[in-house]
Amino acid sequence: MTEKTSTLQDVARIAGVSTATVSRALSYPGMVSESTRDRVAKAVQASGYRINRTARNLRTQRAHSVLVMLPDLGNPFFSTILEGISRSLSNKGYSMLIASTHQVHATGERLVDYLDDARADGMIILDGGLTADTVRSLEKPPHAQRILFACEWIDDMDFPSVRSENRRGTSTAVRHLHSLGHRKIGHVTGPQDNVLTHARREAFEAEVKSLELPLPPEWIIQGDFTLTAGGLAAKTWLALDDRPTAVFCASDLLAFGFISELSRHNIKVPDDVSVMGFDDIGLAEQFIPPLTTMRQDRLRVGETAANMLLNRLEGNKDESDEHMHVVPVSLIVRDSTAAPP
Amino acid sequence: MTEKTSTLQDVARIAGVSTATVSRALSYPGMVSESTRDRVAKAVQASGYRINRTARNLRTQRAHSVLVMLPDLGNPFFSTILEGISRSLSNKGYSMLIASTHQVHATGERLVDYLDDARADGMIILDGGLTADTVRSLEKPPHAQRILFACEWIDDMDFPSVRSENRRGTSTAVRHLHSLGHRKIGHVTGPQDNVLTHARREAFEAEVKSLELPLPPEWIIQGDFTLTAGGLAAKTWLALDDRPTAVFCASDLLAFGFISELSRHNIKVPDDVSVMGFDDIGLAEQFIPPLTTMRQDRLRVGETAANMLLNRLEGNKDESDEHMHVVPVSLIVRDSTAAPP
DNA sequence: CATTTCTATGCAATCGATTACATTATATGA
DNA sequence: TCATATAATGTAATCGATTGCATAGAAATG
Numbered sequence: 069m070t071e072k073t074s075t076l077q078d079v080a081r082i083a084g085v086s087t088a089t090v091s092r093a094l095s096y097p098g099m100v101s102e103s104t105r106d107r108v109a110k111a112v113q114a115s116g117y118r119i120n121r122t123a124r125n126l127r128t129q130r131a132h133s134v135l136v137m138l139p140d141l142g143n144p145f146f147s148t149i150l151e152g153i154s155r156s157l158s159n160k161g162y163s164m165l166i167a168s169t170h171q172v173h174a175t176g177e178r179l180v181d182y183l184d185d186a187r188a189d190g191m192i193i194l195d196g197g198l199t200a201d202t203v204r205s206l207e208k209p210p211h212a213q214r215i216l217f218a219c220e221w222i223d224d225m226d227f228p229s230v231r232s233e234n235r236r237g238t239s240t241a242v243r244h245l246h247s248l249g250h251r252k253i254g255h256v257t258g259p260q261d262n263v264l265t266h267a268r269r270e271a272f273e274a275e276v277k278s279l280e281l282p283l284p285p286e287w288i289i290q291g292d293f294t295l296t297a298g299g300l301a302a303k304t305w306l307a308l309d310d311r312p313t314a315v316f317c318a319s320d321l322l323a324f325g326f327i328s329e330l331s332r333h334n335i336k337v338p339d340d341v342s343v344m345g346f347d348d349i350g351l352a353e354q355f356i357p358p359l360t361t362m363r364q365d366r367l368r369v370g371e372t373a374a375n376m377l378l379n380r381l382e383g384n385k386d387e388s389d390e391h392m393h394v395v396p397v398s399l400i401v402r403d404s405t406a407a408p409p
Numbered sequence: 410m411t412e413k414t415s416t417l418q419d420v421a422r423i424a425g426v427s428t429a430t431v432s433r434a435l436s437y438p439g440m441v442s443e444s445t446r447d448r449v450a451k452a453v454q455a456s457g458y459r460i461n462r463t464a465r466n467l468r469t470q471r472a473h474s475v476l477v478m479l480p481d482l483g484n485p486f487f488s489t490i491l492e493g494i495s496r497s498l499s500n501k502g503y504s505m506l507i508a509s510t511h512q513v514h515a516t517g518e519r520l521v522d523y524l525d526d527a528r529a530d531g532m533i534i535l536d537g538g539l540t541a542d543t544v545r546s547l548e549k550p551p552h553a554q555r556i557l558f559a560c561e562w563i564d565d566m567d568f569p570s571v572r573s574e575n576r577r578g579t580s581t582a583v584r585h586l587h588s589l590g591h592r593k594i595g596h597v598t599g600p601q602d603n604v605l606t607h608a609r610r611e612a613f614e615a616e617v618k619s620l621e622l623p624l625p626p627e628w629i630i631q632g633d634f635t636l637t638a639g640g641l642a643a644k645t646w647l648a649l650d651d652r653p654t655a656v657f658c659a660s661d662l663l664a665f666g667f668i669s670e671l672s673r674h675n676i677k678v679p680d681d682v683s684v685m686g687f688d689d690i691g692l693a694e695q696f697i698p699p700l701t702t703m704r705q706d707r708l709r710v711g712e713t714a715a716n717m718l719l720n721r722l723e724g725n726k727d728e729s730d731e732h733m734h735v736v737p738v739s740l741i742v743r744d745s746t747a748a749p750p
Numbered sequence: 751c752a753t754t755t756c757t758a759t760g761c762a763a764t765c766g767a768t769t770a771c772a773t774t775a776t777a778t779g780a
Numbered sequence: 781t782c783a784t785a786t787a788a789t790g791t792a793a794t795c796g797a798t799t800g801c802a803t804a805g806a807a808a809t810g
Contacts, residue, residue: 073525073551075765075766075767076766076767076768077766077767085789085790086789086790086791087766087767087768087790088768088769088789088790088791088792089788089789089790091767091768091769092768092769092788092789095768099787099788099789100788100789101787101788101789104788104789118522118525118526119526119766119767120467120526120527120765120766120767121526121527121528121767122463122466122467122472122527122528122765122766122767123467123527123765123766123767123768123795124766124767124768125463125767125795126461126463126464126467126765126766126767126768126794126795126796126797127766127767127768127769127794127795128767128768128795129795131463133506140492141488141489141491141492141495143488144485144488144691146488147482147484147485147487147488148482150482150507151481151482151509154482154507154508154509154512155512158508158512158513158516158518159516163506163508163528164506164507164508165474165504165505165506165507166491166495166505166506166507167495167499167504167505168492168495171495171496171499172499175499175500177499181459184414184459185459185460185461185462186461186462186463186464186796187462187463187504210414295691295692295695296695299695324692324695325695328695328696328697331697332697350485350636351636351665351692354636354637354640354665354666354669355669356669356672356673356697416795416796416797417796417797417798418796418797426759426760427759427760427761428760428796428797428798429759429760429761429762429798429799430758430759430760432797432798432799433758433759433798433799436798440757440758440759441758441759442757442758442759445758445759460796460797461795461796461797462797463795463796463797464765464795464796464797464798465796465797465798466765466797467764467765467766467767467795467796467797467798468764468765468796468797468798468799469765469797469798470765527766
């Protein structure tokens with residue numbers, strides 16, 4: 069019935085040493101003699117001592133936790149990234165706090181509060197669409213050093229970041245379609261004002277241009293990363309006089325929605341049109357048809373993000389101190405792409 | 410350039426009162442006179458004071474945070490529940506810590522450490538499959554009061570819990586199929602040794618029995634909540650001599666996998682066989698065909714879980730103090746079920 | 751007017767760790 | 781052998797809030 073957990077004092081008393089010695093025995097074993105090390109170890113064992121992290125945090129002025137900020141917790145795209153972040157953090161004894169942008173907004177909290185009130189040492193932001201106000205408060209010196217963007221980022225600001233190879237991924241996708249024989253390639257974009265949308269769209273246009281393919285403006289269809297938008301895009305595609313024979317979607321969900329809607333109209337993928345996604349989420353492999361897509365290594369994005377942030381927080385300049393880390397993407401060819409009809 | 414955030418002392422100095430008064434002005438405004446309340450408010454404003462939660466937590470012996478324990482962060486099923494939990498917590502000024510069972514296991518941490526080392530005041534566990542060791546450490550008095558299970562639970566133990574109506578949901582599903590005219594109904598289960606698997610399977614058998622339908626053992630196919638298992642189950646179904654005309658799957662993912670595999674074999678849903686899921690995850694509506702399923706209100710499960718736990722932690726006996734809260738599920742009829750061929 | 755109650759505030763201890771500095775014991779070197 | 785460097789430990793301040801107790805002044809009571 070250990071009603072109250074025991075403290076350093078208890079351990080010190082049992083071991084017959086001072087609290088300072090116990091603290092050192094635990095944190096810097098090399099600083100104490102072997103015999104006291106043993107005695108302390110036994111005392112810890114006997115008392116079931118667990119360090120009180122709150123006390124440690126207060127004294128050391130660290131929270132030993134990192135806040136992860138997402139646009140929307142309900143979106144499954146982020147869960148694997150979280151898994152990666154969580155792994156790296158817990159390896160180094162950090163806890164992971166989670167909050168969502170629109171929730172913070174709703175409760176009137178400011179994002180920097182997490183830093184200012186010592187709840188978190190740093191934060192990983194997965195949302196490039198922060199309000200201008202928020203961004204302004206983040207740029208200021210005491211905060212800027214503690215922030216890292218992952219997946220998304222903010223143009224014209226140089227917060228450190230981890231991202232996938234959006235440009236190379238996009239051009240790889242276009243070249244894949246081209247190599248299958250497609251000469252009329254369309255694109256369904258992400259939401260307006262999103263950095264990923266821009267990056268992929270620009271890369272798409274550049275690659276199409278360099279392959280000297282035609283690109284009438286109506287072959288670029290505005291979407292927003294969701295299933296629903298994919299369905300709408302399919303309707304737009306159906307209404308075209310001159311339809312692309314292949315479509316590169318900016319996300320897998322878009323591609324799913326696109327294909328689903330087409331199948332309602334009895335149009336077959338890949339027989340009638342080839343469709344590609346971006347992300348390689350879990351369902352892509354099981355979808356009908358299994359989806360050709362660009363795989364983002366979300367686990368690695370997460371792990372890298374956490375490691376980079378921790379290195380900065382702990383001032384490990386030695387570790388390869390990049391400002392922007394780009395994680396490779398890879399082409400996963402499945403059955404949703406084929407030669408044009 | 411607020412290099413260092415200011416403390417209570419700073420505010421006290423500016424306002425010309427003691428730190429005790431400042432603390433009271435902020436926490437119990439009614440205890441101080443109006444004039445000091447104003448002076449303190451101005452001083453807070455002027456200094457940009459933010460409370461240091463670590464210090465407060467140490468003094469008050471609370472962490473003001475709750476740990477949420479999931480089996481696997483990568484599983485999108487949980488994200489909406491997290492959203493719900495997070496909402497309730499942040500409304501009451503708590504932070505949400507996240508960890509996954511298999512990760513805690515991997516790092517050699519014990520689950521109770523989070524409680525013992527004062528990182529969290531309580532925890533919400535979404536994983537009924539904890540190791541016996543873990544459970545044993547959780548039952549002990551100082552911990553048991555701080556734990557709540559959501560979605561899943563552990564049989565024969567009476568931790569407080571929030572769950573969906575698994576039994577009623579299952580019998581509703583079976584009756585839906587029955588009312589369409591099906592008399593041969595099969596079931597694809599969740600993973601072995603899972604409480605939800607048992608609850609739904611038992612309810613399934615009971616309902617089938619009460620409707621006096623046949624149920625040869627091979628109509629119950631072992632699965633595990635995943636897409637892949639759904640595909641395998643479809644193969645099993647295909648190999649049956651006498652096939653059920655309707656199949657109730659224990660999760661939506663199972664149903665997706667099941668339907669996908671069937672369509673590879675040119676078997677149409679719902680024309681050739683009706684298929685139901687359980688959960689109503691985001692994709693269910695967009696799937697082809699849109700999936701008939703039992704909707705779990707995951708947001709509400711999450712919110713309720715957080716509220717119940719907080720009430721217990723804060724000792725609000727007054728609030729309707731149930732031990733087990735059951736959240737209703739609802740039948741969502743879409744296009745994957747129809748009359749038997 | 752004297753006494754009691756109430757209100758608003760201050761003083762200082764406290765939560766449980768870490769760590770600068772002081773101190774003692776031991777080893778090293780001349 | 782004595783001075784000095786080194787190793788091991790202890791003492792006590794510290795992090796930044798909260799809160800029990802004490803107190804001064806105002807208000808209420810007789």
